[in-house]
Amino acid sequence: MTSAHIGRLIDAAAATIRDHAEELSALDRAIGDGDHGINMSRGFEAIVDQRAALAELPLDAALQKAGMTLVMKVGGASGPLYGSLLMAMGKAGEDASAVDRLSEGVDAVRKRGKSAPGEKTMLDVLVPLLDALRAGPADPIAAARQAADAGLEATRAMQATKGRASFLGERSVGHLDPGARSSALLVHAVCDVLEGRS
Numbered sequence: 001m002t003s004a005h006i007g008r009l010i011d012a013a014a015a016t017i018r019d020h021a022e023e024l025s026a027l028d029r030a031i032g033d034g035d036h037g038i039n040m041s042r043g044f045e046a047i048v049d050q051r052a053a054l055a056e057l058p059l060d061a062a063l064q065k066a067g068m069t070l071v072m073k074v075g076g077a078s079g080p081l082y083g084s085l086l087m088a089m090g091k092a093g094e095d096a097s098a099v100d101r102l103s104e105g106v107d108a109v110r111k112r113g114k115s116a117p118g119e120k121t122m123l124d125v126l127v128p129l130l131d132a133l134r135a136g137p138a139d140p141i142a143a144a145r146q147a148a149d150a151g152l153e154a155t156r157a158m159q160a161t162k163g164r165a166s167f168l169g170e171r172s173v174g175h176l177d178p179g180a181r182s183s184a185l186l187v188h189a190v191c192d193v194l195e196g197r198s
């Protein structure tokens with residue numbers, strides 16, 4: 001992972017969040033308080049502001065610093081959760097594989113959120129993603145994209161039992177989870193960079 005890679009990952013992540021901010025807030029208006037697009041945009045624009053400094057750091061330190069920024073800049077539940085994800089990915093150790101890093105990150109989200117897959121959250125994208133990559137697929141990029149999309153779509157039928165959407169009880173059924181959508185967007189952005197598409 002070179003500084004050019006880190007810069008491209010930051011740009012691709014921030015761009016997809018910016019391009020879909022309105023959609024993320026609309027999803028959150030249906031089952032939450034309507035701020036997920038604003039929260040994510042605020043966090044990722046703050047990371048873009050640190051782009052030059054982040055790109056000079058080793059991957060571990062860059063992930064930890066970006067995670068801290070999300071924790072500090074994002075008011076909603078998603079900030080500390082995505083922040084924990086990135087910080088734990090950055091603490092996996094410099095020899096950690098990408099899958100090991102992701103595993104550490106997902107564990108941190110589970111702990112921070114006291115949540116598990118099936119509760120209609122970002123974990124319904126992140127855990128299937130991790131499972132798909134752990135299976136050692138022939139085409140990890142395609143497998144990651146497919147797992148993220150399927151995980152997102154599966155949230156539609158789920159009843160939320162964590163976060164604000166849980167206040168709606170059964171009325172949360174029939175809507176995509178906003179955090180699962182932002183996770184799927186970020187997975188596709190990372191895949192685009194790894195494929196050299198952006």
Ligand code: ADP
Nearest residue numbers: 036039076077078113115121122162163178179
């Ligand atoms: P808030 O709910 O504080 O307004 P956001 O709207 O930015 O924060 O983020 C909402 C998203 O955060 C949800 O769609 C869900 O994916 C995720 N989320 C909320 N609580 C949890 C939790 N305990 N564990 C995992 N993810 C959660």
Ligand code: MG
Nearest residue numbers: 032033035036
């Ligand atoms: Mg919200």
